[in-house]
Amino acid sequence: MTAPPQQKGHFGRFGGRFVPEALVGALDELEAAYREAKQDPAFQARFADLLTNYAGTPSLLYDAERLSAAVGAKILLKREDLNHTGAHKVRNVLGQALLAQRMGKRRVIAETGAGQHGVASATAAALLDLECVVYMGEVDTERQALNVARMRMLGATVVPVTTGSRTLKDALNDALRDWVASVDTTHYLLGTAAGPHPFPEIVRDFVGGIGIEAREQILARTGALPDAVAACVGGGSNAIGIFHAFVPDEGVRLFGFEAGGDGVETGRHAASITGGSSGVLHGARTYVLQDDDGQTVDSHSISAGLDYPGVGPEHAWLHDTGRATYEPVTDAEAMAAFQLLCRTEGIIPAIESAHALAGAARIAPRLRAELGREPVIVVNLSGRGDKDVHTAGAYFGVLDEREEIVMGEQE
Amino acid sequence: MSIADVFGKAKAENRSVLVGCMPAGFPTVEGSIASMLAMADAGCDVIEVELPYSDPVMDGPVIQRASDIALAAGVRTRDTLRIIEAVASRGVPVVLMTYWNPIEKYGVDAFARDLAAAGATGMITPDLIPDEAGEWIAAADKHRIDKTFLVSPSSTDERLAMTVGQCRGFVYATALMGVTGARTAVSRQAPDLVARIRRADPDMPVGVGLGVGNGAQAAEVAAFADGVIVGSALIRCVLEAPDQAEGERKLRALSAELAEGVRNRP
Ligand SMILES: Cc1ncc(COP(=O)(O)O)c(C=O)c1O
Numbered sequence: 095m096t097a098p099p100q101q102k103g104h105f106g107r108f109g110g111r112f113v114p115e116a117l118v119g120a121l122d123e124l125e126a127a128y129r130e131a132k133q134d135p136a137f138q139a140r141f142a143d144l145l146t147n148y149a150g151t152p153s154l155l156y157d158a159e160r161l162s163a164a165v166g167a168k169i170l171l172k173r174e175d176l177n178h179t180g181a182h183k184v185r186n187v188l189g190q191a192l193l194a195q196r197m198g199k200r201r202v203i204a205e206t207g208a209g210q211h212g213v214a215s216a217t218a219a220a221l222l223d224l225e226c227v228v229y230m231g232e233v234d235t236e237r238q239a240l241n242v243a244r245m246r247m248l249g250a251t252v253v254p255v256t257t258g259s260r261t262l263k264d265a266l267n268d269a270l271r272d273w274v275a276s277v278d279t280t281h282y283l284l285g286t287a288a289g290p291h292p293f294p295e296i297v298r299d300f301v302g303g304i305g306i307e308a309r310e311q312i313l314a315r316t317g318a319l320p321d322a323v324a325a326c327v328g329g330g331s332n333a334i335g336i337f338h339a340f341v342p343d344e345g346v347r348l349f350g351f352e353a354g355g356d357g358v359e360t361g362r363h364a365a366s367i368t369g370g371s372s373g374v375l376h377g378a379r380t381y382v383l384q385d386d387d388g389q390t391v392d393s394h395s396i397s398a399g400l401d402y403p404g405v406g407p408e409h410a411w412l413h414d415t416g417r418a419t420y421e422p423v424t425d426a427e428a429m430a431a432f433q434l435l436c437r438t439e440g441i442i443p444a445i446e447s448a449h450a451l452a453g454a455a456r457i458a459p460r461l462r463a464e465l466g467r468e469p470v471i472v473v474n475l476s477g478r479g480d481k482d483v484h485t486a487g488a489y490f491g492v493l494d495e496r497e498e499i500v501m502g503e504q505e
Numbered sequence: 506m507s508i509a510d511v512f513g514k515a516k517a518e519n520r521s522v523l524v525g526c527m528p529a530g531f532p533t534v535e536g537s538i539a540s541m542l543a544m545a546d547a548g549c550d551v552i553e554v555e556l557p558y559s560d561p562v563m564d565g566p567v568i569q570r571a572s573d574i575a576l577a578a579g580v581r582t583r584d585t586l587r588i589i590e591a592v593a594s595r596g597v598p599v600v601l602m603t604y605w606n607p608i609e610k611y612g613v614d615a616f617a618r619d620l621a622a623a624g625a626t627g628m629i630t631p632d633l634i635p636d637e638a639g640e641w642i643a644a645a646d647k648h649r650i651d652k653t654f655l656v657s658p659s660s661t662d663e664r665l666a667m668t669v670g671q672c673r674g675f676v677y678a679t680a681l682m683g684v685t686g687a688r689t690a691v692s693r694q695a696p697d698l699v700a701r702i703r704r705a706d707p708d709m710p711v712g713v714g715l716g717v718g719n720g721a722q723a724a725e726v727a728a729f730a731d732g733v734i735v736g737s738a739l740i741r742c743v744l745e746a747p748d749q750a751e752g753e754r755k756l757r758a759l760s761a762e763l764a765e766g767v768r769n770r771p
Contacts, residue, residue, distance in 0.1 A: 271684045
C-alpha cells in the first residue's frame with residue numbers, strides 16, 4: 095500500500111481542498127515550506143531536540159498488567175499522557191510552530207474545543223516567541239474556564255466565538271475567517287489531522303512519532319508486532335499518529351473508536367464515520383454528521399476533544415479501504431473504562447483516551463476467539479485526565495454537594 | 506435574459522451591473538422573495554440568492570446571522586429552488602451562491618438540472634475551486650448553468666488564468682483578503698486584481714465583491730469593474746429593520762443609491 099496522499103492531497107475520494115481561493119496561496123506556501131523542512135536536517139534536528147528535551151518523548155510503552163488481567167488481553171499503553179501539556183498534541187504544535195517560524199510568520203492562530211489544543215498552541219507560541227490567538231466556542235470557554243486561564247497565563251489571546259452552535263466547529267470557522275484576512279503574517283496551527291491539504295499530511299507526520307516509537311518499543315520488548323492497535327478518533331490526529339507506522343504491517347489490525355455519545359442510534363453522538371455520511375466540511379471531503387440537506391449537525395460527546403462532526407480524510411480512506419476498523423464507544427462505556435484504568439493502574443486518563451480503552455476491552459474477546467490465544471493490543475493513551483476531573487467527579491458522584499460547588503468555582 | 510446579455514447591455518450603457526445578494530429564506534421564505542423583488546425593482550440588475558449554510562467560512566457576521574436565522578426557521582434546499590423560481594419567473598436574472606456541501610448532498614447533476622429548471626442562470630461557488638470541480642463543471646455544462654469561480658488578490662497569475670478559463674458568465678473577484686461585510690473604504694487591491702484578470706481574459710466580465718456598502722463605493726468600483734456585488738449592506742437593511750415593510754423600504758432606498766452609483770463612473 096503506497097502512502098497517500100497522492101497528487102492534490104487526496105486519499106482516494108477523500109481529502110482535497112474545498113476552500114476559498116484566497117487560501118490556496120497560503121496552502122501552497124505551507125506545502126512548499128513543509129516539503130523543504132522535511133528534507134532539511136537542521137529543521138528535523140531542532141524538532142527532534144524539542145520533542146526529546148522539551149516535550150519528554152519518546153513516551154513510554156507501558157505493560158499494563160492489572161488492566162490486562164481485567165480485560166483478558168495483553169494491553170500495552172502508549173503513554174502520551176506523560177508528554178508536556180499532557181497529550182499527544184504537543185508533537186503537532188511544536189512541528190507547526192517551527193514551520194511558522196521557518197515561513198517567517200510571527201503570528202499563529204488556533205481553534206480549540208476543550209482547550210487542549212489551545213493550551214498546546216499557546217505553549218509552543220510562548221516557547222518560540224510567537225503571537226498566539228485561540229478561537230474557542232463561547233459554550234466551551236464556560237465549560238473549560240481553567241484552560242482559558244492557562245492559555246492567558248501563557249500569553250495567548252482567547253477569542254470566544256458566538257456564532258452557530260458556539261462550539262469547536264464554529265471556532266474552526268472563525269479561525270479560517272481570520273486566516274483568510276491574515277495569511278501574509280499568520281500561520282493557522284490546525285489542531286488535528288483534518289482540514290484542507292496539506293494539513294492532514296503535515297499533522298500526521300508530526301504526530302507520526304507515536305507509531306514509530308510504539309513499533310520499535312514493542313519489537314524490542316516482545317520481538318513481535320501487536321495483534322491490534324487501538325486509538326480514539328476525534329479529528330483523528332492521535333489515531334493516525336499511532337496507526338501510520340503500522341499501516342504496512344498487514345497482520346496488525348487497526349481500530350479507531352469514535353465518540354458514540356448516548357448511542358449512535360439516538361442521533362446524539364460524534365461518530366462521523368460510523369454514524370455520518372460522505373460530505374465536505376472544513377476544507378476536505380470526508381465523513382460528516384449532516385442532515386438531508388448537507389447542513390452540519392451538532393455532535394455530542396461527554397469528551398470535549400471528540401465532540402466534532404467531522405474526521406480527518408485519511409481515516410475516511412482507511413475506513414473505505416477496510417485497512418482500519420472504526421466503531422463507536424458510548425459515553426457510558428468510556429466512563430466505565432476511565433474508572434477501570436484509574437482503579438487497576440493508578441492512571442487517570444483523558445476521557446478521549448478512555449474511549450480507546452473501552453474499545454480495546456470490547457475487541458479483546460473477539461481477537462482471543464479469532465487467534466486462539468491472548469491477543470496483544472497497543473492502546474494509545476493520548477492524554478491525561480486532569481482536565482476531566484470535574485466531569486468525571488460529577489459523572490461518578492464522588493463529590494458531595496459542597497465539594498461540587500468548590501470544584502465548579504475552580505474550573 | 507442571460508448573464509452575458511445583462512453585462513452586454515450595461516456595457517452599452519457605459520455602466521456596471523449591480524448584483525444584490527440575499528439569503529434564501531431570510532427571515533422567511535416569503536419575506537426573502539419579497540426582499541429580492543424589491544431589490545430588483547429598485548435597481549439591482551441581478552439577484553444573487555445565497556443558500557444558507559451552517560458553516561459559511563467566507564462570510565462575515567451579517568451573512569452568518571442572516572443564514573442562522575433562515576436555517577433556524579427551517580429553510581431547506583428545495584425552498585431555495587422555489588425562491589429562485591419565484592424571482593426568476595418575474596423576469597429577474599438570478600444566480601445562486603452556495604457552499605459546496607449542500608450541492609454534493611443533493612446530487613451534483615440533479616442539482617444543476619433543478620437549478621436550471623428553476624430559472625437560475627448560474628452558480629457562484631465560494632469554497633469550490635476548479636481543481637476540485639470536475640463533477641460540477643460537467644453537470645453545469647450539461648444543464649447550461651454558468652459557472653462563477655472566485656479569484657483573490659493572493660491568486661498567482663497562473664491560477665488566475667486557470668480559474669478565469671473555467672468561468673462562464675462572469676468571474677467573481679474578491680476585492681480584498683477577508684470575508685464578506687461592508688467596509689469603510691474600497692480595497693486598494695481590487696483595481697490591480699481586475700487588471701490582472703483582464704490580462705488573462707479581456708472578454709470575461711468581472712464582478713467585484715466584498716466590502717461595498719454605499720453608492721459612492723459602488724461608483725468607485727464601477728470605474729474598473731463590470732459588475733458590483735453587494736451583500737452585507739443590503740442584508741443589514743432587513744436584519745436591523747423592525748419589520749419586513751421597513752426592511753423593504755430600506756432595501757429599495759439602498760438599491761436605488763447603489764444603482765445610481767454603478768451609473769456614476771467617476
Ligand atoms: C487527550 C486527547 N485525545 C484525543 C483527542 C482527539 O483529537 P484527535 O482525534 O485529533 O487525536 C483530544 C482532543 O482534544 C485530546 O485532548
